[in-house]
Amino acid sequence: MGLILNPGNDNSFIKLVKVKDTRVFVDKTDLIEKTNALCNTDENLVAITRPRRFGKTVTAHMLSAYYSKGYAGQDIFNKLNIAGKDSFTDHLNKYNVIYIDMNTIDGLFDGYANKKQKADGVNDLVDYIEYSIIKELKSNDDFSECLKNHQIENTGLLETLLAITQDLNTKFVFIMDEWDLVYREYRNDEILQRKFIKLLKNLFKADGGQDCFILAYLTGILPIKKYNSQSALNDFDEYNMLAPGEYAPYFGFTDNEVIDIVKSPNCKVSHDDLKEWYEGYKIKGVDIYNPNSVRKAVTRNECISYWSKTSSNEEVVRLINMDFDGIKKDIMDLIEGARVQFDCSNFQNDMVTIEDKNDVFSLLVCLGYLGCSDIAGDEDLKQAYVPNKEIRRALMGLIKKQEWYERMETIKRSEKLLKAIQELDGTTVATLIQDIHNSPAVALLDYNDEESLTYCVMTGLLWSTLGKYTSHREEQTGKGKADLVYEPAIKGTAPLILIEFKYDYSPEEAIAQIKTKEYFKRYAGQYNNIILVGINYSTKTKDHQCLIETLIK
Structure with missing residues (x-):
């Protein structure tokens, strides 16, 4: 031996x-x-x-x-x-x-x-x-x-x-x-x-x-x-990763394998949380989780981004800063949920011969920072996407450190949206949500229910709340479930935000539901400042309406 x-x-x-x-x-x-x-x-x-x-x-x-x-x-x-x-x-x-x-x-x-x-x-x-x-x-x-x-x-x-x-x-x-x-x-x-x-x-x-x-x-x-x-x-x-073939189930955990993992009495994290954080690499029809991150999350009983501690962050920054054909904007759109088409046919499979945006996306897929799906009829054409919350957090962390970050229109819009909510400016909030609805990350959705509206608002607040707030959807509060809650990462540094969505009703009815079902009860003893936000989308006018109040005890 x-x-x-x-x-x-x-x-x-x-x-x-x-x-x-x-x-x-x-x-x-x-x-x-x-x-x-x-x-x-x-x-x-x-x-x-x-x-x-x-x-x-x-x-x-x-x-x-x-x-x-x-x-x-x-x-x-x-x-x-x-x-x-x-x-x-x-x-x-x-x-x-x-x-x-x-x-x-x-x-x-x-x-x-x-x-x-x-x-x-x-x-x-x-x-x-x-x-x-x-x-x-x-x-x-x-x-x-x-x-x-x-x-x-x-x-x-x-x-x-x-x-x-x-x-x-x-x-x-x-x-x-x-x-x-x-x-x-x-x-x-x-x-x-x-x-x-x-x-x-x-x-x-x-x-x-x-x-x-x-x-x-x-x-x-x-x-x-x-x-x-x-x-x-x-x-x-x-x-x-660009042409995975038949070996997809043997590298990474499959959904059934993760379901078995969470059955252990020692596992304190949920299947839904593991799926949101670490899945999303869809390889030949198989949903794959990052196995290292799942192991760490289950061992530590905490879903956080473990990827950023193990991967080539400097390489990703270098690739993004090349800014071929506006790739900075593309990456930010991807983080918000958009998909971007690229051609991997000319990728030379190295880290030096990078000649255009297609090569950048091809390399990022190989490095695991992006997932990709096939486009029918052409084996070289792919759609890139951000696979999960872990990667999204890692990419956002890298981008926020770049000197050009605050100059991006997406960032300015997100900061403006949070500021408008905190200043109870419903008119500006409605206008910004309308703009976000038309953005690449949201426009392709079937915008026909409260789920789509929720996604639209979360996309808009994605950048401005990073590190400042944690978001919870369908949070059990009072006599029901609040649609969306933004809780300050550190209590006392910002107001709690309760958001209720309506579809073909009115923002007044959304606010009334928050009050009637006492969604604020769970937080009333913890926060002196609670903002109530009611948002409605009208299919007749194709417009958003918003009403914002502070909770008066």
């Missing part, structure tokens, strides 16, 4: 299995049945890329624990879903696995580069990858004699693997986690990138290369790099 060849350590998957009865654990081992079906076929090269914290590493560790001779998989998997499948024992711990964690290798190379004595020919990260794999192969008892007989000294990795495969009639499973690290961390080093791709092409496209592997599995964030509009590793079947 080694770091690369047949690792046998307690990896992230095994650690999860050990605590599966006391911690959040979702069994994704059915994926193994799918990879087993690919072994020793002409479809045995697979690349699956997903955003950070979507279970890529734990899944790669699962495959390593299943295929590698370094593990006792019967003990690990015997109570998991895969144990009930016909193919379970066919490939269980029968192969030599070459497992490359690019983050670990990159860190080790940093240390190696500082050494005074280095191996001949090891000058960069790609050289170090080859050197490290060959070193472990030579030190393995099963291969050392074979490689001595072939006098393997300064030959490359492919020649080393071919010697083992041909003489010992054995094949390898190749797993590389974070394959795209070279394109993210060395984004401006094109020489290193091309050298890295050449190494992989030699392994999987050169004569005899594929014969060395029963299965190859790559994970990462970015899709496989394109050169001249062609994938650099076009022998791989690739599944990414």
Whole structure:
């Protein structure tokens, strides 16, 4: 057992299995049945890329624990879903696995580069990858004699693997986690990138290369790099956020899996809250939740934005500030609920070759900051959207730090709307809501009920209330449920706002309902200043009316 060849350590998957009865654990081992079906076929090269914290590493560790001779998989998997499948024992711990964690290798190379004595020919990260794999192969008892007989000294990795495969009639499973690290961390080093791709092409496209592997599995964030509009590793079947294919249920939690999670007596957060905060990645008809965020929310009993603490915020800011074709405005519209069409056909799958808004949206989808849906009839056309509350909060937090933020008309309108409510200016509120109703985020809605009206007002107040208020819909208060409540994040800093909506009635009737059903009772002892807002939409005039009062005790 080694770091690369047949690792046998307690990896992230095994650690999860050990605590599966006391911690959040979702069994994704059915994926193994799918990879087993690919072994020793002409479809045995697979690349699956997903955003950070979507279970890529734990899944790669699962495959390593299943295929590698370094593990006792019967003990690990015997109570998991895969144990009930016909193919379970066919490939269980029968192969030599070459497992490359690019983050670990990159860190080790940093240390190696500082050494005074280095191996001949090891000058960069790609050289170090080859050197490290060959070193472990030579030190393995099963291969050392074979490689001595072939006098393997300064030959490359492919020649080393071919010697083992041909003489010992054995094949390898190749797993590389974070394959795209070279394109993210060395984004401006094109020489290193091309050298890295050449190494992989030699392994999987050169004569005899594929014969060395029963299965190859790559994970990462970015899709496989394109050169001249062609994938650099076009022998791989690739599944990414722009073209996810059939592997959607195995990365992220599905809705049914989250429903099972909240059934635990230890879970204090609701299914609806988890759905609002962390779902929204609709991949091939499957609703996917961010698994890392769900685990943290359930463990901490709190739904907040965990994404902003793990993702490439600086990269997102850079992309937005390029402002191709008014992308700043587009991002703000997306945050408010709009959808924006883009074309991913020319995206080069890197973080440098960004030439227009289409490339920006494509990259943001791959990074997980946007979801995307297909447009019928054209596989390259997509619709971008903000998937959930967590991402919306993260994006809003980034945008509010930009120097151009307060100059945006959307921000000015939101601040003006909150100010008008606090100043009891119903006429201005009605005028602004009319304007918001016609905005890109709202205009596409079927504006025919109180639900649409509620969404319109929440969209308008989105920016001005961030960090100042928390909003509650259908809040149980007094003798019924208030349509919308804005509660100050810190009591005493602002008035409480109670909003009631009507459709083809009047704002006076909305105010009367607040009073009659005593929606304010729940808050009367906590707030000295409570504002009552009644809003009506008339289908006859297509106008909004608004009446605002302060509660008189």
